[in-house]
Amino acid sequence: MSAATKSPGASRASESLRALVRGRLFWPLVTLALLLSFNLAFNAHFFSITVRDGHLYGSLIDILNRAAPLMIVAMGLTLVIATHGIDISVGAVVAISGAVAATLIGGQLTPGGGSPEAAGHPMPLAIIAALGVAMALGMWNGALISFFGMQPIIATLILLVAGRGVAQLITGGQIITIYHTPYFFIGNGFLAGLPFSLFIVTAVLLLLLVLTRRTALGLFIEAVGLNPVAARFAGVRARAITFWAYAFCGLCAGIAGLIISSNVKSADGNNAGLLFELDAILAVVLGGTSLNGGRFTLVGSVLGALIIQTLTTTIYSVGVPPEVTLVVKAAVVFLVSILQSDRVRNRITSMGKLGEAL
């Protein structure tokens, strides 16, 4: 049984198989594939994509478009989690960002006259303001955590609670409908046949990949998350790194807020991004990043977000009754995480080895 008794060739082959199976993205991909094919069993048209009004149209496109905000927030959160932190305020920041943009753009529908497209303030200003506020909130979190030494969960809990209040304060507890059509492009527009939000996701992903893999940032973040003392002793500016991770996470939540508010053409301070933090954390964890900090994978988090969105869409399209939805969700999360555990992986790899030996 032991590797030593096998021929070197076979052991090399099994090693490379193991490398594949152990690859971080392998299991999230498998999960996603399983979920998608499950859909196909229920609905033959699930994979069909047609062209409508000059852009692609279909369930898969829906999933991608819907998952965009989650993917972006999950990426920001990945950095935070990699530093061994957590940010549960992302949902509140989503709401604030949308509220800021909507109130600035404003616009009123006057029946029978006036232009519904009229914007209160120029759109770029509104967008910059919303993102600026979101990032400032992230920096606030970062400052509390890295400079005041507050526990991340408490620091961000404060913003989770108060931030929702701020969002409602901005909107006056109402849903602010946006009438400025150009704004809708962010969350509803299509570019080259694909939802525009996907381009934002790609841009954020590329930016982050470059930042973390082409510079030393990734190394520093991982070092800080794994052993902050040792990292500091080696000259890494642990506090600054942590601070900027939260700031960036805030920014990501801001972007997500814009997409969401643009998508539904309104800002809902009460409900936008409610419980978003749970989904985002779940996405990061399903993607293969540990909540204990350290090694992180951005692509994994993106896949995690896709898994969650696929699951949600599946539940809707398969017609699971709402009372059962949560049980189904629980079962899937259980299964997926057990499937991803080392124990099961090893079992599967050794099964693979056996098969090879035969």
Add this chain to the structure above:
Amino acid sequence: MRNETDSRFFAAPRALPARAPARPRLDPRHLPFMVTLGLFGVMFGAGSVAFDGFFSLQVFLNLFIDNAFLLIAAVGMTFVIISGGIDLSVGSVTALTTMVLAHLVENRGWSPVLVIPLVLLMGATIGLIHGVVIQYFSLQPFIVTLAGMFLARGLCYLISVDSIAISHPFFTDISAIRYPLPFETSVSVNVVMALGVLLGAVYLAHSTRLGRTLYAIGGSEQSALLMGLPVARTKIFVYTFSGFCSALAGIAFTFYMLSGYGLHAQGMEMDAIAAVVVGGTLLTGGAGHVLGTLVGVLIYGTIQTLIMFEGSLSSWWTKIVIGLLLLVFCLLQKVLARAPARQGSTRAARQDTGQTHPVSSPIEQTAQVGG
């Protein structure tokens, strides 16, 4: 086998050089707890000055009456957090308990004497499953208990989406019991139950091997393992205990509300976590005191009471003010508890408040199998 007197090989053991300047009598390790308690006093005092009718024993006792279930759940959560984990299923298990209780007693006509042990067993079993899955598959507690949270909430809806009122005399009678105290005040059965759980937990955490093993695991799971402590068993126990506490909280909830409902105790896990952490327990594990959780719950309750007495805040300002109060509180707690340690930096701080301050204590690498 060891004989103290003649095994001293050298005349007198050498003492390490005396420590830095003499400090106040107070043990610095208790400082954060004292500070938290003191701040609670200040907060309650401020309320008394600001609002009529605030300064009364009954208002103070109401903190216990209204938060008994939270306290029970938070005690279970304290254990989980000290061991370095987290349990997100607390609120939903509480809700599930109320639902099962109400359903079996009202719709099925079972006897409460039978149903109560049954739901406690159910809670403990859910916790046990969490623990076993976390330990056996070495999964992250966050994700396992999140699934548990979905599951328990979902099971509530499977029983009924609507709420079920409880009119069984056993429950109505117990919920009506008030133990009189001086000055025409009283407390409910829940309070007695919660304090009982608290005392039991204090004993368990601070005077038994199991409790100390808990702290060891939170400090460094790998080390605890190598020290030959029963890590797996203890971790599984912790989640089982938390599940049990959640179910007990559910029973207290039922006494409090006399109804079972799938939307009960929404977000209670966050309240419990916040109470535990505000009470001085580190989310990274290994440090904290169960009594701190009591103070944490009281502080949480006081913040709410303050806002209710204020009575003019809009919904959003309510949230903002809760956040601000929490912020002020946590900052003060940090500043005050740190004051004496400020002279020393990393290492000195580690020395003084090592048990209670996360920031400076090194984070253990569990993957490290040392050498």
Add this chain to the structure above:
Amino acid sequence: KDSIVLGFSQVGAESEWRTANTQSIKEAATQEGITLKFSDAQQKQENQIKAIRSFIAQRVNVIAFSPVVETGWEPVLREAKAARIPVILTDRAVSVKDESLWLSFLGSDFVEEGRRAAKWLVGYAPIQELAAKGEVNIVELQGTVGSAPAIDRKKGFEEVLKDQPKFKIIRSQTGDFTRAKGKEVMEAFLKAEGKKINVLYAHNDDMAIGAIQAIEEAGLKPGKDVIIVSIDAVKGAFEAMIAGKLNCTVECNPQLGPQLMRLVKDVVAGKQVPRRIVTQESVFPQESAAREFPNRKY
């Protein structure tokens, strides 16, 4: 003379409707010179109970609240009764055995709203035509699972349709009362059922507005290809109706403030008050939208 102190415990600020409700109560209190102790329960019943307890401790003159759920009020209301503080319910009732625990109930009837929506639908001409030809396929966007309006609006709607064999609810899913979810769920419905869908019934206007966007994006005409009926009658719904995208909305009136204050004054004055006060609510079909729109405050 000291002004009357009213303790009011609101459910939360989870929707526009709720915000409007709060606003109406606050404004009315100021107008009538009543001191309002307002407390937001953030959707939690336990917080409402705590609030009522703190009102008792503060010895307010009257307690009013919008219960999160019907059940579970017995113990705390008994305390209020012991303290001789009269209790008024708004928005929805409570189920307690001892009916003397509350004095009066002011509010709308969610089941009735569901019934009205269904009745309007059954009577709507294009639908009748459809029904004559074949089946009417309905998709339903429910409110938050387990919440009172969701349960009752579903119940009322189904009650009426029970006797209409041609009407079929083919899909029903929760949209959490929000636009975003409403849109997302509708998208999935459209992918799964395609053109089969004739009618959308949404438990509130916000979900309907979200769903309208999804329907448009699917290349269908809301209000024509898919008949839409929803509940609440918020401003956004009127805008949609004016644009011809929504067919009907059933009013659920949040403007309880003035009525409540009058009631409070009567109670304090020791007058006999009615046990049940139903708020004035109507059904607004598309045709009435333009006329009604300027009157909408929220």
Add this chain to the structure above:
Amino acid sequence: MMPTVPVLEMRGISKRFSGVQALQGVDFRLLPGEVHTVMGQNGAGKSTLIKILTGVHRPDSGRILLRGQEIKPRSPLEARKLGISTVYQEVNLCPNLSVAENICLGQDASETFAIRWKQMHQKAEALLADLNLQLDVTAPLSSYSIAVQQVCAIARALSTQAKILILDEPTSSLAEDEVKMLLSVMRKLRAQGMAILFVTHFLEQVFEISDRITVLRNGELVGEYPVQEVSRIELVTRMVGREVAGPGPGRGKSARVPAGTQAVVDEAPASAEGPFLSAEGLGRRGSVQDVGLEVRRGKALGMGGLLGSGRTELARLLFGIDRAEKGSIKIEGRAARISSPLEAIQHGIGFCPEDRKHEGIVGELSIRENILLALQAKRGIFRTLSRKRQDELAAGYIEALGIKTPSAEKPISQLSGGNQQKVLLARWLATEPRMLILDEPTRGIDVAAKHEIMGKVMELCDKGMAILFISSEIEEVLCYSDRIAVMRDRRKVSEIKSGEADESMVFKIIAGGQV
């Protein structure tokens, strides 16, 4: 003379980690009442053997017999119940628990339901007193230095009535006194019939205490020898597989360099230019008081002192980990403010800390990344090295320091203790510092490698690097430094030229005999 029935026997033990054959068919016998030393180079498999014995790892093949009965320990807990008491190589205690808890927790069945704190504290104090240490046992373990922690770990192992005691490099951070104490305790236990498995890299200790020696090389058994039958040279040769030269070019008196030439080198550059770093009146509440010293380019300043005398704390002040409250630091004659490690690094200082597990390695990062970390921090986030350059760098140091690993991409936590230490050294050498502070740098490094590594450091020193060398081994300090500063009670009490001192003299100063 000795009973021949072994208490413990391991037969044909093999263990493979991904990519590494850690053990290959190793046999090992432990007789009652003997001290049996296992020797081998870093990464030879000593710790792995111990971990298999105590159930941390499961062997791929082979059997373990305890008094003739086969056992399959699955966890340290089971091993402990079988009467095996262990001190692992790294200090594996819980930093957040008190010293007393770390020593006593779980060791006494009677404490299950009610811990008697007073008794526990007394017991811990007594156990520590046996090891010549007196401290506040209620303080958290993390408030003590790594050496103290190591003593606590030993005390824990001694706190139960075990039949077998395993000590994996227990003396690596201990000073002479503590080592003596430990050895005498071991003798006493041996006399009582306990079987002791001992791992160390210090030859003197081996020959002082062992009855028999088992030598491992590359995971394979080289042989088992009664201590009388091997000489030091033979032993080292068997461990390494070839002949090894003695200590390289040293500096002090005990080195082979003639004292005369040393003196000349000593004066010349010193007069030519000022010290690289000079500190005056450095002090900080609760830490060192009023310390002044000069570290010169091309010179090594050794630091001697007892456990807890404040050497590490001084190093922390110099490196900006703690901020000095009093005194001043000058670098190359100019006043410098060093308020963070990064600033120190930018001034060209490097610091290899003593607590490698907590302050040194970043466990899950690869060897390459660990080596790169300080250099990259020095260069900043954006000036990255190309991947090729990184690989070269890592490969270069793996080669130069003899780090035993199949690849530079292994997580450092999978390396053996000594090899981790080498990686840390490489981390600092890679920054090409102008001054290097080494706090117990040879901890856990095998004899052969020690000479090689220190030889390399001395080479760099000769090329102009300033060295501050802290070690608990006086011999080492004497050998590798030009001058020796001695600390006592957190003050510098004396500074002498190493050429003018011998071991006993330094001892006297350290112990406070004379100033």
